[in-house]
Amino acid sequence: MDDDEKNPARKVIADYAQERFRYFRTAEGTVYAQRKGHPVARPIRSQGTTGSHRQELMVGLFKDGIGVFNGTAMKEALDLIEALALTEQVQPIHIRVAPGFDGATWLDLGRTDGQSVRIHPTGWDIAIPDPREVCWRRTQLTGELPMPAKDTNGKGIDLLFRLCNFATAETECLAMAWLIGCLEPSVPVPAPFLTGPQGAGKSTGGRMLIRIIEGMSSDLRRAPKDEDNLIAAVAAGWVTALDNLSHMTPDLSDAMCCIVTGAESVKRALFTDGDVFRARYRRPLLLTGIDVGVIRPDLAERLLPLRLERPKVRRTEAELWAEYAEALPIVLGSLLDLTVKVRAATAETPTDLRMADFAHLCAQLDAATGLGALPAYRAGLDDLNDDVIEGDLLAQTVLQYAAGMQAGAQERMTSAEWLHRLTGLYSGEDCRPLPKGWPTTGKVLSDRLKRLQPTLAARGLIVDWGRTREARYIELSDPVGAPEPQQEAAF
Template identity: 25%
Template structure:
């Protein structure tokens, strides 16, 4: 049969007469060899017919008879029945949907400790851990499909792949802790330099080295910036000329704080840089953060929503909040938790019961004209560094200063890592003469100061004294406008002036004596607690402030005749340990 004859047959099929219904079973030849006739309406080119001299086993084509090819053993009979030939069936296996299904199924999928679905991908030979619901992961899937098919798939294809990945991650029962920028296990630091070449720093008591392979997972956020390759011949003291700090003890404390920021296993004190406008608070805070956790964001602002603050804390290894003046109570409480270690849970969506729990233990930097809070628990965790206003003749262009700092950063970072390795070795032999509230932090800065050395003006004793001065300064700032605590200290100092170094009485007696003293000085005083119960409640808040100002306060157990308060003047012998 020639092509012209075939054309006539096809032309005849366009105007079929009313035929008698065929009773031929289209599946009767399943498993037998047959030649497929071209499907009606098909745009595919017809195959060349066999020579006329060869017998054709296929029955004559009628308008009512199936023209679909017989199924081949192992093929999907329903695919054949729907008009898809074997070649089309193979092609269907390489569409974007199937491609993404295969790709996603081969990824390492897991849950973070917070319960967030995560995926590990490889980009430029660097493993990256991404939130599955993030835009970055969606962009990665799109990139994968476009590179393979040279066309952009529908949005639904990407969304379906994301949904599949989330489901596989949730039911993998595989929870893995992710670290942001750094991880310290008590003996060894792993620092993610966040570089495109994939380098990390591994540091322990024997020294530090660069590596491209580590045994834990890090997460990189879009705002994170890379750290330079550290210089092993550097010196951390190159940092000091960039700081607008006059007090020698404060220089010791800030230098030690930067290195202690790498110790993620301990609570680290909040570093509060405060001073008048023009004291370069923001610039210096940016430098200090940039040595450990550089970021494109710079200083952040705290609004009143706790869930927003929790997100900011979670995404920064060293959170930096700039130009704060006051904070709501809930924000103060969350900062306190984030410093000493704790968690914050929030619903992923308001329409379901999924809860994401963030865990924190962060070295936080805050700047402001004054310390922006007076909560005593938070004051116990704050070291206050006062900066003086820079005179006009000493001012420099910020761009010039930052350029010099960036040039020195590899040497400063390398020097800091050298000191850290030595401090890890020294730590077991370091002892504290006095244990403040942040005792672990005090121990580490003592070891760091010892490693920097007395020849450079650093020692464990100086580091501990610097920490005490900075905390006392914070307390003094917090009570400057607090009439109640100022009146109470004046009342106790007046009793000491009469020769009393210890005063004991019931809550009611102490409340009455305090009220009489204050009213004798100021008849219009409006800060006296109205009841003994309220007086007792307020006193608990000020126990640390009283201690800083030389008085110890002890509450007795409840007794039938009332609860007793004992105020004792602090001496070297009764200083709490």
């Protein structure tokens, strides 16, 4: 008698599993198991606290009276299933939001029955998605959302802003544009930065915004100390909210840029020598804080400043959150109604802004409601450019130099010559000592100017690079006359 006849347990498990589950792989090579007729999928190798496929099989085999099997038989069966699944077609896996067929978008409500919201060109409805259209991945960060209310007539928007402390109507419409962008999986959205004086309710406002998308169990968290932990937290949820930021290191700033516009992390796979694990991520990000210090130019273009003010009347936490929980179904229903209306609106895409998709969404919101989101977005970017300039002495020095140029003038020098000219302008006749971080070589100056190029262009100063037969050069041109720097005293 051969081994298979002596020990058929692995075949019993494999037959049971393939009869009740559909197995597929993602583009990264991870194999998932999806109960037939249900949209939620689990990685077959997961040992997470949200329930692994191994546990799912063990419970099913026991409840159906087939038996309890040892770990060896289960491992051999899963090895076979994984090998067979690697030959199947690739299917993507999604957390919280996903693209569907015929231009639709799905929102996972986090319910055990799999019911989700389908947002389509003519409206939205509640349905269980076809498993071959949408596969949901759930983690500890996937909270349950209430059933959204129908026919709200926009009441939920007013309820939300009555609970938040946004300073202006422009801030409110930008917050609404961001929420609509969170429901579109293919649109990168800038990160709202909730700021304001102490006691303005920045953390509370941040929680209210993210819980519309992630449910009442979601919360703000501290920024992780290293990039690996930040990426792990980002990949496990849809909206990532970092609270009470007071300082932003260059590494954290670069990581946030990648989160907003998308990137891929590649690491060596565990227990292997040559294989790798790929993690692709692009997620909505939300930040709160009074002041984060100097903002780097590339991050400034990916931020959405939302200012709050101190409330005139204070309320208890219990009273505030009880009212919010009661209003959440209406808020979510109103957001879905507005999303359908905005997506149906036609508007031209602004071509001068880096986050062009979000700018187009703001233009659609204006076309649908007349709120003025796009002008508010431009004004917010102008304020962030001012913040970048006020925190960078080199930018201030370059603008001070450009203020002495004639309109339409162009000046071309090597990077070393520019460094000598700008250093002399900063030091002046008093020969002040150079500040920490001032460029020490022409190469460093050139690199710094490349980072500042969009910020200086917003002030009307064009920086360009080229070369002649003799040497490379940097060219400053002032086609309309650069404005006077706002804080010359900072020198």
